[in-house]
Amino acid sequence: MADSRKHLDKTGEASSASEPVIENRRSFLGILLGLGSVCVGALLSVPLLRFSLFPLIRRTTELKPSTVGEFSEFSSAAEPIMRTIQIEQVDGWRKTVSEKAVYVTKNNQGKVSVLSSICPHLGCTIPWNKDKRQFICPCHGATFNSEGARLSGPSLRGMDLLESQVQDGQLLVRFQYFRQLVADREMAG
Amino acid sequence: MTSHQPNENAKFPEGQSGFWKWLNHRTGIDDVLKTALYEPIPGGARFAYIFGSGLLFIFISQVITGVFLALYYVPSADHAHTTVAYITKAVTAGSFLRSLHAYGASAMVVVLFLHLSQTFIYGSYKGKREILWLSGCVLFALVLGMAFTGYLLPWDQRAYFATAVGTNAASEIPLVGESLKLLMRGGTEMGTLTISRFFVAHVFLIPAFIFALVGSHIFLFRKAGAAGPVDEDPIEPKQQPELFYPRQVLMDLALTALLIVFLGLLSFFVPMQIGPPANPADAQYVPRPEWYYLPIFQWLKYWHGSAAIVGVLMIPTVLVLAVVALPFFDRSAERRPWKRPIAMSSYIFLVVALLGLGLRSGYVDRHDPSVAQQLAKQKTEEDEYARKPFEPELSSLSLAAANVALADPAAAKGKAIFEAQSCNACHGDAGVGTAAAPALVGIKAKYSAEQVENLFKHPTAKMTAGGMPPIDLPPDDLKALITYVRSLN
Numbered sequence: 306m307a308d309s310r311k312h313l314d315k316t317g318e319a320s321s322a323s324e325p326v327i328e329n330r331r332s333f334l335g336i337l338l339g340l341g342s343v344c345v346g347a348l349l350s351v352p353l354l355r356f357s358l359f360p361l362i363r364r365t366t367e368l369k370p371s372t373v374g375e376f377s378e379f380s381s382a383a384e385p386i387m388r389t390i391q392i393e394q395v396d397g398w399r400k401t402v403s404e405k406a407v408y409v410t411k412n413n414q415g416k417v418s419v420l421s422s423i424c425p426h427l428g429c430t431i432p433w434n435k436d437k438r439q440f441i442c443p444c445h446g447a448t449f450n451s452e453g454a455r456l457s458g459p460s461l462r463g464m465d466l467l468e469s470q471v472q473d474g475q476l477l478v479r480f481q482y483f484r485q486l487v488a489d490r491e492m493a494g
Numbered sequence: 495m496t497s498h499q500p501n502e503n504a505k506f507p508e509g510q511s512g513f514w515k516w517l518n519h520r521t522g523i524d525d526v527l528k529t530a531l532y533e534p535i536p537g538g539a540r541f542a543y544i545f546g547s548g549l550l551f552i553f554i555s556q557v558i559t560g561v562f563l564a565l566y567y568v569p570s571a572d573h574a575h576t577t578v579a580y581i582t583k584a585v586t587a588g589s590f591l592r593s594l595h596a597y598g599a600s601a602m603v604v605v606l607f608l609h610l611s612q613t614f615i616y617g618s619y620k621g622k623r624e625i626l627w628l629s630g631c632v633l634f635a636l637v638l639g640m641a642f643t644g645y646l647l648p649w650d651q652r653a654y655f656a657t658a659v660g661t662n663a664a665s666e667i668p669l670v671g672e673s674l675k676l677l678m679r680g681g682t683e684m685g686t687l688t689i690s691r692f693f694v695a696h697v698f699l700i701p702a703f704i705f706a707l708v709g710s711h712i713f714l715f716r717k718a719g720a721a722g723p724v725d726e727d728p729i730e731p732k733q734q735p736e737l738f739y740p741r742q743v744l745m746d747l748a749l750t751a752l753l754i755v756f757l758g759l760l761s762f763f764v765p766m767q768i769g770p771p772a773n774p775a776d777a778q779y780v781p782r783p784e785w786y787y788l789p790i791f792q793w794l795k796y797w798h799g800s801a802a803i804v805g806v807l808m809i810p811t812v813l814v815l816a817v818v819a820l821p822f823f824d825r826s827a828e829r830r831p832w833k834r835p836i837a838m839s840s841y842i843f844l845v846v847a848l849l850g851l852g853l854r855s856g857y858v859d860r861h862d863p864s865v866a867q868q869l870a871k872q873k874t875e876e877d878e879y880a881r882k883p884f885e886p887e888l889s890s891l892s893l894a895a896a897n898v899a900l901a902d903p904a905a906a907k908g909k910a911i912f913e914a915q916s917c918n919a920c921h922g923d924a925g926v927g928t929a930a931a932p933a934l935v936g937i938k939a940k941y942s943a944e945q946v947e948n949l950f951k952h953p954t955a956k957m958t959a960g961g962m963p964p965i966d967l968p969p970d971d972l973k974a975l976i977t978y979v980r981s982l983n
């Protein structure tokens with residue numbers, strides 16, 4: 306490399322006499338440097354990509370399953386039982402804890418399921434009417450049977466079934482909001 | 495094509511694709527590259543000249559990592575610490591990038607010192623380079639400003655108290671000190687306004703000035719030309735020049751590679767920690783600034799009361815002025831260090847003094863048992879906090895809801911009645927309102943307890959029409975319900 310210095314005059318211009326040799330060497334070096342920089346740049350951008358693509362790599366928002374209670378206390382129930390559950394919604398670096406009422410109900414075969422207490426019509430909270438053994442919405446009078454199936458009134462569908470599971474004897478439910486005023490269960494948001 | 499215009503194709507001789515020719519035709523990139531790379535360096539390439547591009551590299555790296563960190567960071571006293579903890583503990587590669595950014599700041603100070611030293615020792619500020627030197631001085635101040643403002647942003651104990659000391663030091667300046675402190679903090683105390691101010695300075699203001707000044711610094715440097723070795727004439731170089739490309743480029747890249755490897759390994763194996771969140775009420779915390787501020791920190795300890803004006807204002811001002819005005823009073827063309835005894839001894843004195851002050855600070859800390867103990871305790875707390883998994887911040891909404899139930903037993907009872915009576919059926923959980931009935935949130939501002947009670951017992955015609963029944967409850971329950979409804983906000 307030292308010889309390249311000899312071929313410069315005082316103004317720093319390369320003299321043309323031995324041009325091709327130097328230049329080929331230089332352009333080779335240039336390509337090498339260019340390739341090297343691209344490789345190093347690619348390597349350095351790996352953490353940048355992992356950082357910004359974090360939402361693709363891990364869950365950043367999450368609705369945690371909520372505990373409804375001991376499974377055993379529901380399996381023997383004669384009518385729907387209302388329970389207030391704690392819903393933990395993780396949203397990046399923050400979380401929101403809210404409470405919602407749900408119903409635990411049992412069908413003829415004894416299968417336990419969890420219903421949202423939000424009316425599919427316009428969103429009022431539906432109470433269980435013990436005397437009539439029906440869910441009766443106080444707002445516009447929609448009625449549902451003990452399994453949440455639609456009986457009468459303005460609601461276009463039955464009460465919304467929530468995804469539930471039993472884990473270590475605990476009944477867990479994943480709370481969800483559903484669109485109102487539609488015949489089919491559609492997740493909101 | 496090399497035959498008629500050899501110089502034109504000096505870098506990209508035959509074999510270059512048509513694409514390059516097309517690109518060059520449209521952009522003139524060949525000329526740009528040539529101007530950038532074919533700068534003559536009198537006396538040839540040297541490792542002594544590598545620090546400027548090293549700084550440029552770190553600056554670019556800081557900009558990139560900084561922009562990415564801003565993807566998750568929130569500048570507010572409520573969220574700053576949580577978001578930095580999130581970056582450090584949860585986000586993939588977050589700890590690494592944050593470490594790169596934090597260690598990059600230290601590397602910047604080190605390389606800046608080396609760059610300045612080289613310029614000083616080589617006398618490269620001489621010979622029509624006054625403005626070049628001035629722009630360098632401003633850049634130096636801006637970099638220190640970046641380090642100072644960035645340090646606060648994680649809002650952990652260390653950051654909070656170091657900045658509290660830093661902004662307090664400003665108030666020692668006579669006359670304007672107190673106002674300066676208020677201005678920096680955005681108030682008498684450090685708080686969320688301080689973060690906003692520091693964030694704006696760190697992310698918008700100072701970087702904008704740095705961009706502008708780096709541009710003019712490089713422009714002025716190219717205009718004056720490289721000064722070359724110490725025995726070279728700084729105005730009309732006589733030594734055999736060598737072009738910047740390739741040898742100097744390679745030497746510069748060697749430093750860049752070294753920085754990448756060093757910072758990368760450091761960030762990977764010894765990632766920057768985040769300590770517990772700032773607790774302004776912690777009266778025991780012993781604040782310590784980042785290492786490059788230790789000499790100033792130690793220096794300020796010696797000046798209190800009436801002497802402060804000398805130590806805090808006069809001596810630093812004289813010193814800064816002397817450095818800034820250097821090329822204006824040091825006019826001789828002599829650049830060889832051994833022929834500049836005053837300049838060189840001043841330099842050595844200053845470096846030894848800074849080093850001594852910094853080391854003294856550490857020494858004092860280690861030999862004061864109570865301080866040493868407290869510092870060790872702080873370190874343990876930091877390590878413990880760093881090991882804990884990330885815990886998301888509870889949103890203020892859920893806090894408010896939880897607090898109502900906790901704070902007032904009457905409200906808690908009212909809440910149970912609200913749900914048992916199916917009030918929430920129409921008015922929504924926590925009275926947020928539904929399609930069937932209005933929200934009750936904020937009702938306290940509109941109605942007194944008596945008015946609410948009256949409305950409960952005798953709903954208006956409009957309320958009745960909407961389906962609101964009169965409420966018939968035992969007095970105690972009614973009171974609890976009213977308390978709860980009025981607590982909703």
Ligand code: FES
Pocket residue numbers: 424425426427428429442443444445446447458459460930
């Ligand atoms: S909201 Fe339930 S029937 Fe209208």
